[in-house]
Amino acid sequence: SITMKQATRKISFSVxxxxxxxxxxxxxxxxxxxxxxxxxxxxxxxxxAVFAEAALDLAVLEVxxxxxxxxxxxxxxxxxxxxxxxxxxxxxxxxxLDAIAREKAGVFRRDRPALAWTDDADARRAIREAAASTGAxxxxxxxxxxxxxxRTDLSGSRFALQTPVRRYSLSTPLPGRHQARNAALAVxxxxxxxxxxxxxxxxxxxxxxxxxxxxxxxxxxxxGGRTVLLDGCHNAEGAAALARFxxxxxxxxxxxxxxxxxxxxxxxxxxxxxxxxxxxxxxPAVERACPPDELAARLC
Numbered sequence: 001s002i003t004m005k006q007a008t009r010k011i012s013f014s015v016x017x018x019x020x021x022x023x024x025x026x027x028x029x030x031x032x033x034x035x036x037x038x039x040x041x042x043x044x045x046x047x048x049a050v051f052a053e054a055a056l057d058l059a060v061l062e063v064x065x066x067x068x069x070x071x072x073x074x075x076x077x078x079x080x081x082x083x084x085x086x087x088x089x090x091x092x093x094x095x096x097l098d099a100i101a102r103e104k105a106g107v108f109r110r111d112r113p114a115l116a117w118t119d120d121a122d123a124r125r126a127i128r129e130a131a132a133s134t135g136a137x138x139x140x141x142x143x144x145x146x147x148x149x150x151r152t153d154l155s156g157s158r159f160a161l162q163t164p165v166r167r168y169s170l171s172t173p174l175p176g177r178h179q180a181r182n183a184a185l186a187v188x189x190x191x192x193x194x195x196x197x198x199x200x201x202x203x204x205x206x207x208x209x210x211x212x213x214x215x216x217x218x219x220x221x222x223x224g225g226r227t228v229l230l231d232g233c234h235n236a237e238g239a240a241a242l243a244r245f246x247x248x249x250x251x252x253x254x255x256x257x258x259x260x261x262x263x264x265x266x267x268x269x270x271x272x273x274x275x276x277x278x279x280x281x282x283x284p285a286v287e288r289a290c291p292p293d294e295l296a297a298r299l300c
Contacts, residue, residue: 021046021053040064044071068106079193080107080136081185082116084178084237085123098122105130113192115139117181139192145184152177153249154220154227159183165191166202170209175218176245183209218245229253234260236267243271258282261290269299 025045029035037045044064051059061072067082082104085097101123108114114136118124124140131138150159156173159180172183187205194200216232229251233239246252255276259265273279281292281299290298 021049024049038071041071048075063104063107066100066103066106068103070106073107077107077109077112079113079189080109080115081189082107082114082118082127083182083185085118085120096122098126101126102130105134108134108136110135111137113137113139113189115141115185115189115192117142117185139188141185141188142181144188147180147184150177150180152179152245154229157183161187163188163191168202168206170206172209172212174212174214175220175249176241177248178241178244218242233268234263236264236271239268239271243275246275252277255279256282257295258284258292259290259295260284260286260288261294262288263290265290265295265298273299 022042025037025042029037029042058078059075061075061077063070063072067073082101085101085104097120101118101120105114105116105127108131114131114134116127116138118127118140119142127140128138130136144164146162148160148162150157152158152175154175156171156175157177157179158169158171161168161170161180161184163184168187170183170187172179174182187209190200190205190208216230219230221228221230231238231242233242253276255272255278257269257272257279258281259268279299281295283289283292283295
């Protein structure tokens with residue numbers, strides 16, 4: 001944890017004005033008794049202030065770390081989604097997939113839809129038990145939908161999706177077969193939301209999938225006349241998704257690789273290094289970064 005005064009020094013723009021959302025958070029937290037917050041908690045509170053001021057009808061919140069103890073979990077969720085369960089943040093979430101699943105399921109709410117796509121049997125059991133304990137209305141999306149005719153390349157992904165409501169022909173600019181299951185979760189969420197909001201029909205759902213953008217996830221850029229794929233995968237599950245796409249697209253290029261020292265470096269390297277022609281190690285300009293020479297020692 002850090003105090004608001006410490007957090008203020010870490011932020012590069014001026015926020016001391018009480019009119020600025022972060023300024024209002026700092027002002028409230030510094031009142032006696034002072035409330036120490038983490039950087040993420042401060043930004044989450046500021047985001048809520050912005051949402052309230054804008055009088056939003058609906059906000060989509062991405063959980064930061066896990067679920068149960070995450071700052072975003074104070075929101076009165078109308079619907080909860082668990083998109084995937086992999087080994088990440090294990091110091092906080094637990095060492096096994098079922099433990100991680102229980103933490104992620106902390107976002108479930110009584111009598112509200114809870115959607116999950118679960119491949120692991122232990123994680124599935126944990127999700128079911130959490131939903132039963134909470135009283136959430138569980139939808140196991142991987143058992144409610146089917147995906148067919150999937151094609152994916154640098155331009156995106158195209159596939160047919162059959163849900164309990166209708167059949168769709170969908171196209172998304174997001175490359176990778178994992179994006180089809182992400183889209184399936186989003187489509188089922190939209191269908192369930194449409195039960196209370198009839199404006200969300202088939203055309204709106206197709207348009208949402210087609211217009212989505214996700215910077216930093218297999219984002220294709222042109223740099224110096226070369227195609228560069230920017231992907232922020234930060235655990236073994238993300239690396240496996242990237243590796244599958246490289247295989248599917250028949251891409252074997254050069255890799256510029258950097259990682260935090262506490263990540264699954266060996267597992268990520270095992271997945272990615274055999275699929276590239278050359279690798280150059282680097283390090284982001286943060287204290288947690290693994291130095292390039294250490295990356296080379298651990299992976300080569």
